[in-house]
Amino acid sequence: MAPTSGAQGGASQRRVSASMSARTSSSDALLASDALPAPPRSRACQGGVGTVDSAVVGSHAAAASASEADESITARRLRVFAISDVHSDFSENMAWVDALPLEENTTDVLIVAGDVSDHALTLQGTLKRFRARFSDVFFTPGNHDLWDEKSSIEKLQRVRDMCRECDIHTLPKWFALPNTSRRLFVVPILSWYHASFDTEPDIDHLASVLPRVQNAMTDFRACQWPSGEQRELNALDESLATYFDALNDAWIRDDDSHYESWTALEDMLNGSDDPLISFSHFLPRIELIPEKRFLFYPHLPKAVGSTFLGDRVVRLTSKRSSAEKRHVHVFGHTHFAWDSTLDDSIRYVQSALCYPSERKQRWGSIAMPRLEHAPVLLFDSDLKDGGGGGGFVGEMPARWSEHYRRTRRDPSNLELAPYVSAMWERRKQRHEQQ
Template sequence: MRLFALSDVHVDYEANFKWVRNLSRIDYRDDVLILAGDVTHHQSQLAACLDTLVGRFRNVLFVPGNHDLWVWGEEREQTSLHKFARVVATVEASGAVMQPSWYGQTLIVPLLGWYDYSFGAPSEELRQMWMDYRACRWPEKFEVEDVAAHFAGLNREVAPAAATRVITFSHFLPRVDLVPAFVPARHRVLDPVLGSTRLERRLRQLRSTLHIYGHSHINRRVRLDGVTYVNNAFGYPSESGMTARELLCVAEI
C-alpha cells in the first residue's frame, strides 16, 4: 500500500479541479492519500473534491488549511469556528478522515493547528496584504494565539508506543527553517503566518519520522534532526512553473 501526499490544490480554479477529476479511477484503489489542506473555501466544491478523491483512493486523510476556513461573503455571525464545524461535517459525509489512523503498525496522525507568530511578529505590511485577516473571522477577543491554542486542543491524544513508525501531517509548517534559503528576503515578510513551533513539539512528542505539510507552496523534501519533511503543493495555476503538480508517493505502508 502506497502513501501519497498532496496539498494546496485550490479547486476554486477550474484547471486545478479538472486535474483532480482526471486522476485515475483504478491506479490508487489500494493506496492512501494525505490531503494537507487548502482545497477551497466553497463548501460545495470541498464536498465535490473530497467525494472525487475518496472514490479514487482506499482512504483520504485530511486537515483543513486557512483557505478552507474563510468566511468571505458569509453572514456576519458566522465565524471561522462555525466554518470549521461545517468542514468537519463535510469531511465525515464524504468518507474522508481527520482522525489518527492505523495501517498495520504504522500510525498516521493529523495535526490541526494555526500560525501563532512563533516564527516572528507580523509587520504592518503583512497585516495589510494577508487575506486571512479579512477572510477569516473569529469570536470576539480571540487573538491569533487563541486560534492556534484552540485547534491544538482539538488534536486527539494517541499512544504511539505500539507503532513501529509514526507519520504526521499538518497544513501549516512546524518549523520556519523549512523555508529554503533561496527564498528572497522580500518574501520572508510571510514568515509569521507560515506556521507554529507547537506543531514541531507535538510531532516530536509523537516520535514522528515523516511529516507532511502544505501552505508554503514550495515543494520540498528535507531531513532535519531525524525527521523527513515533505511538501507537495499543487498550487495556483500561475505557479505551474514552481510546483510539481503531481501526486507524490512518500512511503509504503
C-alpha cells in the same frame, strides 16, 4: 451537489472569481524566486525509490479500507500519497483532480494537507473526487478552507461534519502492513499560525514600504474569529494557535475510536517502532521556509507556522531513538516543494499543487517527482529498504531543500537576494514619489 470540473455558474461562480481576485494580493507573498540554480539530478530523479513510475499514477481507486479492528497480517500492498494546496477553485486544478484514474481493488491512501477551497461545495466535491479514487482519504483544513463571512469556527465544525458524512478521515488511523505484524499510523494535526513562530531577524531597512502581515494576508479579512470579553482569538498573538492545538485533544477525546486521548496515542507510538506519517497544513519548524532575504514578502514567516504544532509533532516519536524514528511529517501552505530530515530526525515533506499561474511561472520551486500528474508517493509497503527505510520512499529532489542541503541556513544574513532587492527598490521609489 458537487461542482463539475471548472466553473460553478451564476452567483457561485462570481463568488469564486471574487475570492480568487482577493487572493492575488496575498498570494504574491508566497512566491520565492526560481533564481537559484536548478539542483543536480539525484539518484531519486534518475530512477529507483525516489521516482514514481507510470504504474503509480494509474492505480488510485475506491476499495475497502484497512479495518482498524482487524489486526491480522494482510497480504495487500499499501501505498500512501500526499498533496497539499489543491486550490480546486481553479478549473485547471479541478481538471488535475478529475484526471486521476478511477480503478478498482486498491488500498492506496491519500493525505490532503489543507487548502482545497474556500467554497464549501467545491471543498466537498474535491474531497469526494479523491475518495472515489483512493481507499482512504485524510484531510486537515488549511486557512483557505476556513474563510467565512460569519464564523470560521462554525465553518470548521461544518467541515468536520462534512468529512464524516463523506468518509474522509480527520483523526488518526492505522493500517496493517502486509506480511508483517507491524502497522503504519497516519495522524492529522490541526493547527493555525502565530506571529511569534518567526524567531529570525527582520529586514528592518524595508520597514517603510513593507506592509504589516495583517494588511498583506487575506486571511485577516476573510476569516472571522470570536472577539469579545469571553473569548478573543487572534493570529497575531498565540491565542488562535493554542486554540487550534487544543482541538487535537478535544477531537480525539470526543471520537469513538480506541484512542482514549492524544497522550495515549503518543504513548502508543513511542512504545513501538511502527512507521508514522503525521501531517498538518502549517509549518512545524521555521527551517522549512527560505530565509527572509529570499522572500518577496519577508514578513511571510509570521503567518506560516506554529511552535505548538512543532512540539506536538516531535512528541509523537520523541522517546524513540533516531534509528527507530521512522517519522515523516507532511505540511503545506507556503507553496514550496520540500523534502528534508532535520536535527529532530523527522523528515519533512511539502508537495503542493499550488495555483496554475505558479506552475507556469516558477515550476522549478514547486516540482516534485510526478507532481504534474498525481499526488506524490511517500510510502510503499513493497519497498523493503527504499532509501527512506522500511517502506518510505527515499528523499526526493526539491529546489529549496536541496539548496539547504548544500548551504547552511544563515538568517542573520539580511542582504536581499537581487531579485527581491530590485522589486523593493522600485516600490521605494514609487513610495517616495507619492
